Amino acid sequence: MNSPADISAPKILEELVAQAERAHASDIHLQMRDGAAQVSFRLDGVMTPTKEIGADAAERVFGRIKFLARLKTYQESLPQDGRIERKEISAIWNFPPPPSLNWKTS
16 A cells, blocks of 8 residues: 555545545645644534645645646745636546635745
């Protein structure tokens, strides 16, 4: 089995979206804290921490998110807020409406 550090950023992102869909989350939030990215889902209006992604994998995931949102991948000194449409992520999508993907990179 692959360790989280060995899994590709697109795969990690697909898995996060799939987990959020199963949990019926309306949003996915990622924020760097203490050398790892804290992943939280908004469930029934409440931000609920769900997991952490290690720093190396998180860096790749943030880069992937910035790429998909067409943001500046080199910008690290200022926060960037963004949103990605579900069709931009390759995992299969059926119903209900997809969760939004939000992040802060400061």
